[in-house]
Amino acid sequence: MSVITYQCPNCGGPLGFNADLQSWKCEFCLSDFDEDAVRALKEEQEEHRSENAAEEERAEFESNARSYSCPSCGAEIVTDDTTAATFCYYCHNPAILPGNLSGTYRPSKVIPFTFERAAATEAFIKWCKKKPLLSKDFTSSSQLELLSGVYIPFWLYDCDIRGKMSASARNIRTWTSGDKRYTETKYYDVVRAGTAKFRGIPADGSKKTDDRLMETLEPYDYSQMRDFSMSYLSGYLAEKYDVGENEVYDRIKERIQNYSRRLLEDTITGYSSVSVNNCLADIYQSRATYVLLPTWMFTYNYKGKTYVFAMNGQTGKIAGSLPLSKARMALWFMGVSAVAFIILFVVGGIFI
Amino acid sequence: MKKRKYTLLIVIMLLAGLFISALTVMAAAQKIYDEAELFSASEKGSLEKQTVSLSERINMDVIIITTNENDGKTSSAYADDFYDMNGFGYGDEADGVLLLINMEDREVYISTCGKAIHYLTDRRIENMLDKIYPHLSEGNYSEGAAAFLNSLEYYVKEGIPANQVTKDESFTGNPSDPSYTVYRETENPSKKALICLVISLGIGAGVVGVMAAHNKGRIGTNANTYLDPRSFKLLHAEDRHVNTKITHVTINTNSGGSGTSSTHTSSGGASHGGGGRKF
Known part of the structure; x- marks a missing residue:
């Protein structure tokens, strides 16, 4: 070959x-x-x-x-x-x-990298500097073991859905008449049903990458998506999928479930409180597109432990767990508590 | 080893000393001044015990005095002066209650000071006098005193009425007058500090928790990220009114007289509340 x-x-x-x-x-x-x-x-x-x-x-x-x-x-x-x-x-x-x-x-489409290696590293260090709970010596003393631009295989799902929601809502009104205070609670049964089209919900098709990490990198800007050409991969690493479009479908379904619940819930307005009894979303049409999306993967070695970060190679959004510095956490905790205490004690003395 | 034994001995001696001095202080804190000799020795002993224990429980001084001579003073002035001269009362505000049985005027008088002014409003003092004076009329002085202690404990346990206001006799009717104060609970500073500390520690933990959560990077997508705009169509919307419930509570409107504690200034300059009745 x-x-x-x-x-x-x-x-x-x-x-x-x-x-x-x-x-x-x-x-x-x-x-x-x-x-x-x-x-x-x-x-x-x-x-x-x-x-x-x-x-x-x-x-x-x-x-x-x-x-x-x-x-x-x-x-x-x-x-x-x-x-x-x-x-x-x-x-x-x-x-x-x-x-x-x-x-x-x-792959049918690809989004090319917009961050070069140096720009990616710079963006990462900038991101670290903004993290208050990170040890100051992380970026200096830790070792960048690996920095690689990888095209990760993604399935982009287009889903047409039907959703139905039933909920209980109530409106509370109080007024005073004479020496009595009245509270009126009106109960409503609310039903909502609708259709929606979702376009390009991504799910990574690689077992190697952490799903949650990839979800944090979203969203990618699909307007810059190009027809796939191998030439874009030149100079980067690329993976092919090892999780098929049917295998990621459950993950897509779960997201659709959450999204449709939110959409329908947002249409229930004008109540003091709403509690959803049940919500069903049915995907009646779906289509998956295989694309490669750019990510920078950072592997840092800090005090003998390995930390993995991912950066959206198009937008520069970064995801990953930084080591939490216990000392800095304690410092922030004490600082915030002390300030809160002073404010409460001096100003809040009126209320307590 | 030997050194340690000595230290232990010193500690024990110090503790013993403290204990003894505490005992003498307690013994010195006399609560019953029976100048009119209305109580028998056993009654006096039992009342003494009750007042001491009640004082500790409610953290206010409780004094019972009897007299045959009013020195030309009103019961009110006599009670207030006796209280002030002897330096009764706990804390800076001299919190305490004094019961005077004045045999010359055949009058019973309750004098309040400090915190007790807030607890014992005019109405409560009247209620207490209702309980006390029948016993006194019948000559059962110790029972009258016992009724005083019982009703005092009852009202302190009830707490300060929510609408309690303190009105000095010099009150002119203008609510902004300093002689008119609406009661606001003045917590002791350590309790207030503790509440503030707990809340601020909670805020600190919350802030650090949020910071730790943000450390990972947040999911930046929501339902609208991948929604084809204008594709969402609401096919069916139904809001069915199924039930209405109306509840009502009566608002307590007679917030006027019941919570008022009238006060006056004694010859010693201290502010006292109180009330009396002939028997």
Whole structure:
């Protein structure tokens, strides 16, 4: 099975996608290529590739731990079976494994990175500085073990739903007449039913990534979504899905359930209190699109423990658990309590 | 080892000393001044015990005095002066109650001071006198005194009436006059500090908790993030009125006289409340 490295037509050097320029750049001769130019390049390469197609197919069945040979230096590239784009360990040229991006594994869309490696690191450090419970020495003394731009496989679900909700509501009114205070409580049975269309609810299709971490990275801006081309992956890592569209459906259903409940609940207005008795959402039509979404993954080693963070490669939103500094927590706790105490004692003395 | 024994000995001696001095203080704190000799020795002993224990329980001084001579004073002035001169009362405000049985005028008088003014409003004092004076008319002085102690304990347990106001005799009718004060519970500062401390610790824990939760990064999506705008159609909306319940409570409107404590200033300059009745 072959590996694709996009090569600069001018000098033969490897081409990588540049997030800042939103184009492909040769780092050797500094030539720039736009999308059309790279597509033409790909077609040229594909022609070349089909010659040994039969050989490829045989290799595909061989094993899960796959090995490819680097087109630049000839060294073996060993990856697991979900990797779709990687680097050659020896010559560090970007390598794309088209076998993991074709057939059912061919993504239909991709959002390219907008954060470069340096910009991502800078954004991450800035984010850390804003965290009051983080030890000040985290960013200085900890070691950035791994920073990689990864295209994570996502299923984007379009769902058309019908929802129905029944609720009990009450209105309370009080008034005074003579020496009596009256309280009137009116009880209502409320029913709401409606339809809605949700577009592009994402669910990651990778077992390796934490679902909750990925959910925190949302939302991605779909307006910048492009038709998939392998060339976007050049210079980044990419995974193919190992959780199918049907397997993520339960997660989608749960989100639909929550969303429709919220939508319907928002239509019940004009009451003092509302309690929902039951809410059902039925997805009568759904369609999943396979896309690759950009994330920066950070792995930090701090005091012997590993911390993983993810950053939305498009918007820069960061998710992940920072180590909580007990000392800083205690300090904040005491500080806030002391200020609250003074305010309560001096000002609040009137009320207590 | 030997040193430790000595320390222990000293501690025990100190404790013993404290205990003895406490006992003498308690013994010195006489509560019954029976100048008219209306109580028998046993009655006096039992009343003494009751007043001491009641004083401790309600944290107010309770004094019972009897006299044959009023020194030309009214019962009110006699009771107030006796209270002030002897330095009765607990705390800065000299909280306490004094019962005077004045045999010269055949009058019973209750004098209040400090916190007791708030507890014993004019109406409550009248009610107490209702309980006390029949016994006195019959010459059962100790029973009258016992009735005083019982009703006093009852009212202190009832607490200060919610609408209690203190009106000095110099009150002109203007509510902004300083001689007219609406009672507001003045908690002792340590209790207030404790409440403030508990609340502020709660706020501190809450703030740090929220900060810790935010440390992870929040989910930034909601129902509208992925909703196709304008696609939401409400097909059916029904609000059915099923029941109405009306409840009512009577508002206590006679907030006037019942909560008033009238006060006057004694010759010693202290503010006293009180009331008396002939028997």
